[in-house]
Amino acid sequence: MSDIFINYASEDRERARALAQALEGHGWSVWWDREIPLGCTFDEVIEQAIAGAGCMLVLWSAASTASEWVRSEATEGKRRGILVPVFLEEVEAPQAFRLLNGTRLDDWDLASPHTELDRLIERVAEVLAQGGQPASVQPNPPRAARQAPAAHFCLVFVPCAISPEQTMRNEGIHQPGSSEHSFGRQMYWKRWDMHIDRTRAARRPGPLRRVAAP
Numbered sequence: 001m002s003d004i005f006i007n008y009a010s011e012d013r014e015r016a017r018a019l020a021q022a023l024e025g026h027g028w029s030v031w032w033d034r035e036i037p038l039g040c041t042f043d044e045v046i047e048q049a050i051a052g053a054g055c056m057l058v059l060w061s062a063a064s065t066a067s068e069w070v071r072s073e074a075t076e077g078k079r080r081g082i083l084v085p086v087f088l089e090e091v092e093a094p095q096a097f098r099l100l101n102g103t104r105l106d107d108w109d110l111a112s113p114h115t116e117l118d119r120l121i122e123r124v125a126e127v128l129a130q131g132g133q134p135a136s137v138q139p140n141p142p143r144a145a146r147q148a149p150a151a152h153f154c155l156v157f158v159p160c161a162i163s164p165e166q167t168m169r170n171e172g173i174h175q176p177g178s179s180e181h182s183f184g185r186q187m188y189w190k191r192w193d194m195h196i197d198r199t200r201a202a203r204r205p206g207p208l209r210r211v212a213a214p
Contacts, residue, residue: 001048001051002049003029003053004028004030005055005056006020006031006056006057007073007077008070009059010063012059015105016059019057019059022117023121028124028128054128055084056074056076057086057124058086058097060086060088060089060093065091065094078096078100081130085100087102103123
């Protein structure tokens, strides 16, 4: 592919030819002739030429600023960072390209040296040395690995057993101090011990089980 792609309107073809010859005199290959080979489409050829170029010159004139094709190609060159504006006439660049400083060749005599042409040659050499951004589409960065949800543990609280005295009051059993009730008290406390043993057995912790969050 060519080192330099010249983007211009068909009305400026002769100026583009002269500029291409000047650039070729410095040893660079230049794509500027838009003749489409048989069996190929215009879009296909242009896209391949732009993708293979290391520098793009856009020739701004009254005709090119009004050309949708020229602006579209210049947008791709700007995106890749390889666009160098060249003004062939006293015109203003389209809004999207006005921040780019360009060289003025509106008074350039094709057969004589020109200071602005020398500046253009220097800038082209810099762009080609920098390389610009690749034209191919970069793959999307890999998605960050999803973190596994944190496990949650459920704690089950078993209500504490009420005291024997409270139980006796709830059941209407009193604890008088006389001996006639000693047998009843002994039987009640035996039942209470059995109740405590069953409660402790039920509250004995089993193996913890991890429950994943939904």
